[in-house]
Amino acid sequence: MSSTTPASREYPLRTTQDPLHLQNIRTCLDLSLECIVSPTAFCVGSTFVLPPPPSPSPSASSSAQPGLLLSTGYSREPPHPTSHAESSALSKLLALSLGDLHSLLASQTPSSWPGSETWSHQDVLERCDVYTTLEPCSVRTSGEPDCARLLARHRVKRVFVGVNEPPDFVQCLGTRVLEEAGVEVWRVEGLEKECLEFARRGRE
Numbered sequence: 001m002s003s004t005t006p007a008s009r010e011y012p013l014r015t016t017q018d019p020l021h022l023q024n025i026r027t028c029l030d031l032s033l034e035c036i037v038s039p040t041a042f043c044v045g046s047t048f049v050l051p052p053p054p055s056p057s058p059s060a061s062s063s064a065q066p067g068l069l070l071s072t073g074y075s076r077e078p079p080h081p082t083s084h085a086e087s088s089a090l091s092k093l094l095a096l097s098l099g100d101l102h103s104l105l106a107s108q109t110p111s112s113w114p115g116s117e118t119w120s121h122q123d124v125l126e127r128c129d130v131y132t133t134l135e136p137c138s139v140r141t142s143g144e145p146d147c148a149r150l151l152a153r154h155r156v157k158r159v160f161v162g163v164n165e166p167p168d169f170v171q172c173l174g175t176r177v178l179e180e181a182g183v184e185v186w187r188v189e190g191l192e193k194e195c196l197e198f199a200r201r202g203r204e
Protein backbone atom coordinates (compact mmCIF):
# COMPACT_ATOMS: atom_id res chain seq x y z
CA MET A 1 0.00 0.00 0.00
CA SER A 2 2.98 2.31 0.30
CA SER A 3 3.65 4.86 -2.38
CA THR A 4 6.45 3.64 -4.61
CA THR A 5 5.86 5.87 -7.60
CA PRO A 6 8.43 8.65 -7.71
CA ALA A 7 6.33 10.82 -10.04
CA SER A 8 5.87 14.23 -8.48
CA ARG A 9 2.24 14.41 -9.56
CA GLU A 10 1.35 11.39 -7.49
CA TYR A 11 -1.08 12.58 -4.88
CA PRO A 12 -2.39 10.52 -2.00
CA LEU A 13 -5.87 9.60 -3.08
CA ARG A 14 -8.67 7.93 -1.26
CA THR A 15 -9.79 4.82 -3.06
CA THR A 16 -13.03 2.87 -3.09
CA GLN A 17 -14.40 -0.26 -4.72
CA ASP A 18 -17.97 0.31 -3.52
CA PRO A 19 -20.39 -1.09 -6.15
CA LEU A 20 -22.48 2.06 -5.91
CA HIS A 21 -19.56 4.26 -6.97
CA LEU A 22 -18.62 1.79 -9.70
CA GLN A 23 -22.18 1.92 -10.99
CA ASN A 24 -22.03 5.72 -11.15
CA ILE A 25 -18.71 5.61 -13.02
CA ARG A 26 -20.33 3.19 -15.51
CA THR A 27 -23.02 5.78 -16.13
CA CYS A 28 -20.24 8.30 -16.84
CA LEU A 29 -18.60 5.83 -19.24
CA ASP A 30 -21.86 5.56 -21.16
CA LEU A 31 -22.06 9.35 -21.32
CA SER A 32 -18.51 9.57 -22.66
CA LEU A 33 -19.62 7.56 -25.68
CA GLU A 34 -21.77 10.54 -26.69
CA CYS A 35 -18.65 12.67 -27.23
CA ILE A 36 -17.65 13.73 -30.71
CA VAL A 37 -14.11 12.38 -30.87
CA SER A 38 -11.17 14.77 -31.17
CA PRO A 39 -7.50 14.16 -31.91
CA THR A 40 -6.54 16.81 -29.37
CA ALA A 41 -8.86 16.12 -26.45
CA PHE A 42 -10.23 13.38 -24.23
CA CYS A 43 -13.76 11.95 -24.28
CA VAL A 44 -15.08 12.23 -20.73
CA GLY A 45 -18.44 11.67 -19.05
CA SER A 46 -19.56 13.17 -15.75
CA THR A 47 -22.54 13.15 -13.41
CA PHE A 48 -23.60 15.17 -10.37
CA VAL A 49 -25.27 12.93 -7.79
CA LEU A 50 -26.87 13.79 -4.47
CA PRO A 51 -26.02 10.91 -2.13
CA PRO A 52 -28.82 9.59 0.07
CA PRO A 53 -29.14 11.19 3.49
CA PRO A 54 -27.39 9.28 6.29
CA SER A 55 -29.56 6.41 7.39
CA PRO A 56 -30.65 6.47 11.03
CA SER A 57 -29.78 2.78 11.19
CA PRO A 58 -26.46 2.30 9.40
CA SER A 59 -26.96 -1.46 9.28
CA ALA A 60 -29.99 -1.00 7.03
CA SER A 61 -29.84 -0.87 3.25
CA SER A 62 -27.87 2.37 3.12
CA SER A 63 -25.43 1.12 0.49
CA ALA A 64 -28.31 0.09 -1.78
CA GLN A 65 -29.48 3.70 -2.21
CA PRO A 66 -28.02 4.98 -5.46
CA GLY A 67 -28.49 8.67 -4.74
CA LEU A 68 -30.27 11.14 -6.97
CA LEU A 69 -28.90 11.87 -10.42
CA LEU A 70 -29.02 15.67 -10.72
CA SER A 71 -27.14 16.38 -13.91
CA THR A 72 -25.03 14.81 -16.64
CA GLY A 73 -22.38 16.07 -19.03
CA TYR A 74 -19.82 14.96 -21.57
CA SER A 75 -16.94 16.50 -23.47
CA ARG A 76 -17.87 18.91 -26.29
CA GLU A 77 -21.55 18.49 -25.48
CA PRO A 78 -23.68 20.69 -27.72
CA PRO A 79 -24.19 23.56 -27.93
CA HIS A 80 -20.65 24.25 -26.64
CA PRO A 81 -17.96 22.68 -28.85
CA THR A 82 -15.24 23.22 -26.23
CA SER A 83 -17.17 22.25 -23.11
CA HIS A 84 -15.80 19.72 -20.67
CA ALA A 85 -17.91 17.00 -19.07
CA GLU A 86 -17.83 18.42 -15.54
CA SER A 87 -18.38 22.03 -16.58
CA SER A 88 -21.27 20.99 -18.83
CA ALA A 89 -22.97 19.04 -16.03
CA LEU A 90 -22.42 21.95 -13.63
CA SER A 91 -23.87 24.46 -16.09
CA LYS A 92 -26.97 22.35 -16.59
CA LEU A 93 -27.49 22.00 -12.84
CA LEU A 94 -27.09 25.75 -12.30
CA ALA A 95 -29.48 26.43 -15.19
CA LEU A 96 -32.34 24.58 -13.45
CA SER A 97 -34.98 26.90 -12.05
CA LEU A 98 -35.43 26.68 -8.30
CA GLY A 99 -38.83 25.12 -8.90
CA ASP A 100 -37.36 22.43 -11.14
CA LEU A 101 -34.57 21.81 -8.65
CA HIS A 102 -37.05 21.30 -5.83
CA SER A 103 -39.23 19.04 -7.99
CA LEU A 104 -36.15 16.96 -8.72
CA LEU A 105 -35.26 16.74 -5.03
CA ALA A 106 -38.82 15.72 -4.16
CA SER A 107 -38.93 13.08 -6.90
CA GLN A 108 -37.05 10.49 -4.89
CA THR A 109 -39.59 9.80 -2.18
CA PRO A 110 -38.09 6.79 -0.39
CA SER A 111 -35.22 8.94 0.82
CA SER A 112 -36.09 12.59 0.75
CA TRP A 113 -33.66 15.06 2.22
CA PRO A 114 -34.97 16.88 5.31
CA GLY A 115 -35.36 20.59 4.59
CA SER A 116 -34.50 20.23 0.91
CA GLU A 117 -37.66 22.10 -0.14
CA THR A 118 -35.84 25.33 0.76
CA TRP A 119 -32.38 24.45 -0.58
CA SER A 120 -30.64 26.78 -2.98
CA HIS A 121 -28.44 25.54 -5.82
CA GLN A 122 -25.44 26.11 -3.57
CA ASP A 123 -27.01 24.07 -0.75
CA VAL A 124 -27.31 21.20 -3.22
CA LEU A 125 -23.79 21.58 -4.60
CA GLU A 126 -22.27 21.44 -1.14
CA ARG A 127 -23.90 18.03 -0.62
CA CYS A 128 -23.19 16.84 -4.14
CA ASP A 129 -20.85 14.12 -5.36
CA VAL A 130 -19.30 14.59 -8.78
CA TYR A 131 -18.42 11.49 -10.79
CA THR A 132 -16.12 11.65 -13.77
CA THR A 133 -14.33 9.07 -15.90
CA LEU A 134 -11.15 11.16 -15.91
CA GLU A 135 -9.51 13.34 -13.26
CA PRO A 136 -10.83 16.93 -13.56
CA CYS A 137 -8.50 19.10 -15.59
CA SER A 138 -6.27 21.76 -14.07
CA VAL A 139 -5.07 23.34 -17.31
CA ARG A 140 -7.13 24.42 -20.31
CA THR A 141 -5.31 25.43 -23.43
CA SER A 142 -8.48 27.26 -24.56
CA GLY A 143 -8.08 29.69 -21.67
CA GLU A 144 -11.45 28.72 -20.17
CA PRO A 145 -11.67 27.98 -16.43
CA ASP A 146 -10.36 24.52 -15.57
CA CYS A 147 -12.78 22.01 -14.08
CA ALA A 148 -10.81 21.42 -10.88
CA ARG A 149 -10.95 25.08 -9.87
CA LEU A 150 -14.54 25.37 -11.10
CA LEU A 151 -15.64 22.46 -8.88
CA ALA A 152 -13.59 23.82 -5.96
CA ARG A 153 -15.12 27.27 -6.37
CA HIS A 154 -18.61 25.78 -6.25
CA ARG A 155 -17.60 23.78 -3.15
CA VAL A 156 -18.91 20.39 -4.23
CA LYS A 157 -18.63 17.78 -1.51
CA ARG A 158 -16.63 14.99 -3.12
CA VAL A 159 -15.23 14.07 -6.52
CA PHE A 160 -14.99 10.43 -7.66
CA VAL A 161 -12.68 9.76 -10.59
CA GLY A 162 -12.40 6.65 -12.74
CA VAL A 163 -8.74 7.19 -13.61
CA ASN A 164 -6.06 9.87 -13.27
CA GLU A 165 -5.52 12.00 -16.34
CA PRO A 166 -2.53 10.65 -18.29
CA PRO A 167 0.00 13.25 -19.48
CA ASP A 168 -1.09 12.97 -23.14
CA PHE A 169 -1.56 16.71 -23.53
CA VAL A 170 -0.68 18.49 -20.29
CA GLN A 171 0.42 17.64 -16.77
CA CYS A 172 -2.83 17.45 -14.80
CA LEU A 173 -2.87 18.63 -11.20
CA GLY A 174 -6.64 18.44 -10.81
CA THR A 175 -6.62 16.15 -7.79
CA ARG A 176 -4.11 18.32 -5.97
CA VAL A 177 -6.07 21.52 -6.76
CA LEU A 178 -9.28 19.97 -5.41
CA GLU A 179 -7.70 18.47 -2.29
CA GLU A 180 -5.93 21.72 -1.45
CA ALA A 181 -9.28 23.50 -1.76
CA GLY A 182 -10.82 21.05 0.71
CA VAL A 183 -12.71 18.84 -1.76
CA GLU A 184 -12.31 15.11 -1.13
CA VAL A 185 -11.11 13.21 -4.17
CA TRP A 186 -11.71 9.49 -4.40
CA ARG A 187 -10.46 7.13 -7.05
CA VAL A 188 -12.96 4.42 -7.88
CA GLU A 189 -11.00 1.23 -8.45
CA GLY A 190 -11.91 -1.33 -11.08
CA LEU A 191 -12.73 0.54 -14.29
CA GLU A 192 -9.42 2.32 -14.94
CA LYS A 193 -8.80 0.48 -18.22
CA GLU A 194 -12.24 1.30 -19.62
CA CYS A 195 -12.06 4.91 -18.47
CA LEU A 196 -8.71 5.39 -20.20
CA GLU A 197 -9.73 3.58 -23.39
CA PHE A 198 -12.97 5.52 -23.64
CA ALA A 199 -11.17 8.81 -22.93
CA ARG A 200 -8.73 8.16 -25.78
CA ARG A 201 -11.47 7.10 -28.20
CA GLY A 202 -10.84 8.36 -31.69
CA ARG A 203 -7.10 8.53 -31.16
CA GLU A 204 -6.50 4.83 -32.02
Ligand SMILES: [Zn+2]
Pocket: 084, 085, 086, 087, 136, 137, 146, 147, 148
Ligand atom coordinates in the same frame (compact mmCIF):
# COMPACT_ATOMS: atom_id res chain seq x y z
ZN1 LIG B 1 -12.10 20.01 -17.63
